[in-house]
Amino acid sequence: MKDVILFFSILYSLNMYSQEKPNYPEPEKGMKRVDLKLPNIENSKEYKVEIRFGIEMNVSECSDINDFSFNIKNLEEKYGISPFRFPYYVLPKEIPTDVLTFYKSNCDKTKTVKKKILSSQNILKEYNGHIAIPFYIPKDWTLEYRLWKVNSEFKNAEL
Secondary structure: OOHHHHHHHHHHHHOOOOOOOOOOOOOOOOEEEEEEEEOOOOOOOHHHEEEEEEEEEEEEEEEEOOOOOOOOHHEEEEEOOOOOOOEEEOOOOOOOOOOOOEEOOOOOOEEEEEEEEEOOOOEEOOOOOOOOOEEEEEEEEEEEEEEEEEOOOOOOOOO
């Protein structure tokens, strides 16, 4: 009898912790899904990932635009398997953005060029090259990332 109880206990444990496929929704109209798949690297614990969003805009040739801003609190974290497994991120379809433009002097402001502008807000995450992280973003936005190598040594701050 003990063997039967042990067998069913193990079977229940395996079933409970087995690898389930996350349930990600389809993107809404006007949105797209971008999967952030990072390359596998050695010593991945020594790296962080900085994530930013980008927009291509027609701007004046004279403008000196470097970034745009939006309310980062609108980025919602959800999970493919409840309660806290396989995170994915969703931005609203109609998210307001603020672009601050400075113009160079002695320049024709009517000439426009297409320029990619990155968000001023960044998201810093632990490096994870094992699974892709889905982002649901507006169709005309892009997802950009860069890797940061972390120096694991802490130093004393002095007065």
